[in-house]
Amino acid sequence: MSKYHLLYRLRITPWERYRTAAAGSVARLLNREAHERPELGRALDLGCGLGHYTRELARQGWTATGIDAVAGAIERARTFGDGDVGDGHVRFVEGDVRDLAEDLGTFDFFLDVGCLEGLDDADLARAAASITARANPGATLLMLAFGPRFHWLIDGLSREQIERAFAGWTMLRVEPAQTRGLGWPMNMTSPHWYRLRLA
Numbered sequence: 001m002s003k004y005h006l007l008y009r010l011r012i013t014p015w016e017r018y019r020t021a022a023a024g025s026v027a028r029l030l031n032r033e034a035h036e037r038p039e040l041g042r043a044l045d046l047g048c049g050l051g052h053y054t055r056e057l058a059r060q061g062w063t064a065t066g067i068d069a070v071a072g073a074i075e076r077a078r079t080f081g082d083g084d085v086g087d088g089h090v091r092f093v094e095g096d097v098r099d100l101a102e103d104l105g106t107f108d109f110f111l112d113v114g115c116l117e118g119l120d121d122a123d124l125a126r127a128a129a130s131i132t133a134r135a136n137p138g139a140t141l142l143m144l145a146f147g148p149r150f151h152w153l154i155d156g157l158s159r160e161q162i163e164r165a166f167a168g169w170t171m172l173r174v175e176p177a178q179t180r181g182l183g184w185p186m187n188m189t190s191p192h193w194y195r196l197r198l199a
C-alpha cells in the first residue's frame with residue numbers, strides 16, 4: 001500500500017489545510033491562466049485528491065478531469081459532485097499520472113498541486129512523457145513543488161529536475177509559493193509555482 005493509500009484510509013490529508021490557507025493565491029494563478037486564453041478547453045488535474053481544484057477549474061469554464069491513483073480519494077471526490085459545474089464540466093477518474101490512458105483524450109492545461117513532486121527522477125520522466133503524449137500543442141502546465149528534499153518525510157523537486165524531465169517544454173515562469181498554512185517543516189522547503197508551455 002502506498003503512502004497516499006494509507007493516508008486516505010486514515011483520513012489524514014494535511015494538504016487540505018494548505019488549500020484553505022492558499023485559496024486566494026491559487027485562485028489568482030488559475031484566473032491568470034484562464035484570462036490568457038480566448039477560450040477554455042480541457043484541463044487535467046494531476047493527483048487531484050478530493051478534487052477541490054478540479055471543481056474550481058470547472059467553475060471557471062474548463063472541461064475538467066481529475067485523476068488520482070487512490071480509488072478512495074476519487075470516490076470521495078465524486079461525492080462532492082461531478083457533471084456540470086459553473087460554466088464547465090467535471091469528472092473524476094482513477095489512474096496513474098505515469099501512465100495516462102489514451103482514452104482520457106488530450107488536454108490544453110495541466111494542474112499539479114503536490115503530486116509530481118513525490119516522484120523520483122525515473123518516475124518523473126515517465127510522468128512527463130505521459131503528460132506530453134496527452135498534451136495539445138501549446139498546452140500549459142502549472143505545478144506547485146516544494147524545493148529539493150531536505151527532510152525524509154517531505155518530497156520536493158528542483159527547477160533543474162523539472163526542466164530535465166519536461167525537456168520539450170519551455171519554462172515560462174517560476175515564482176515563490178505562499179508558505180502560510182504549510183506549518184513546520186514544510187514552510188522551510190521554499191515551494192515554487194512553475195509554469196511551462198509545450199513548445
Ligand SMILES: C[S@@+](CC[C@H](N)C(=O)[O-])C[C@H]1O[C@@H](n2cnc3c(N)ncnc32)[C@H](O)[C@@H]1O
Pocket residue numbers: 004005015016019046047048049050051052067068069070073095096097098112113114115118
Ligand atoms: C499532496 S496530495 C495533493 C492532492 C490535491 N492535488 C490537493 O492539492 O488537494 C498528492 C496527491 O497525488 C496523488 N498521487 C500520488 N502519486 C500519484 C500517481 N502516480 N498517479 C496519480 N495520483 C498520484 C495522491 O494520491 C494524492 O492525492
